[in-house]
Amino acid sequence: xxxxxxxxxxxxxxxxxxxxxxxxxxxxxxxxxxxxxxxxxxxxxxxxxxxxxxxxxxxxxxxxxxxxxxxxxxxxxxxxxxxxxxxxxxx
Amino acid sequence: xxxxxxxxxxxxxxxxxxxxxxxxxxxxxxxxxxxxxxxxxxxxxxxxxxxxxxxxxxxxxxxxxxxxxxxxxxxxxxxxxxxxxxxxxxxxxxxxxxxxxxxxxxxxxxxxxxxxxxxxxxxxxx
Numbered sequence: 001x002x003x004x005x006x007x008x009x010x011x012x013x014x015x016x017x018x019x020x021x022x023x024x025x026x027x028x029x030x031x032x033x034x035x036x037x038x039x040x041x042x043x044x045x046x047x048x049x050x051x052x053x054x055x056x057x058x059x060x061x062x063x064x065x066x067x068x069x070x071x072x073x074x075x076x077x078x079x080x081x082x083x084x085x086x087x088x089x090x091x
Numbered sequence: 092x093x094x095x096x097x098x099x100x101x102x103x104x105x106x107x108x109x110x111x112x113x114x115x116x117x118x119x120x121x122x123x124x125x126x127x128x129x130x131x132x133x134x135x136x137x138x139x140x141x142x143x144x145x146x147x148x149x150x151x152x153x154x155x156x157x158x159x160x161x162x163x164x165x166x167x168x169x170x171x172x173x174x175x176x177x178x179x180x181x182x183x184x185x186x187x188x189x190x191x192x193x194x195x196x197x198x199x200x201x202x203x204x205x206x207x208x209x210x211x212x213x214x215x216x217x
Contacts (some may be wrong), residue, residue, distance in 0.1 A: 004098040008105035014107075015112030022115050022124070030121055030178035034128055037170060038115055042130040044159075045108050052101050052146050059130045060143065060155045067136075067159045070167035075173050082203070083179035 005053040012046045033077040040070035093145050100142030107135030119184035121178055174210055194204040 114127025131151030
């Protein structure tokens, strides 16, 4: 494992920690949904870095699947937020 | 040579994802966080996929990487738009330094339709 791969792993791991901070801290529900969306993208990046680092291109199939799935989760959350999401803050 | 360039591109893509996460953790407002979390991971993912296809240097890997980039470029703006609209309609508070809210009063309250001119009763109460 070269130094660049280690650096990429460190960057994405720090990014996951920061996204988890926003997931815990986030003052409203859309903040948490946004953080989960970012987490999925970061996991996609992490799998790509792992595939490059281990030299196994088969992991890129999982990247294709995950890049399609993450969008569906965000759209479903947004649908429920819009339909009646935060009743304590309705205007 | 191409493998080294691919490794550098993978590192740059991971760095862009870190920039996006810093923006999400530090920005004061949901919509500014969304600004950070929508664009830079897209560029980061494109760099990562370009780096992976350069690293492996095979046609089927390049096709997969291109498919991921195309899927993400289509779906990420849709997800961001739907989430931003839902957040605005459910009344997420804006940053206190916000100068102007141009969408204020343009959504009818119950049907969630967008109008080009603000309605009167929505413009008064908020």
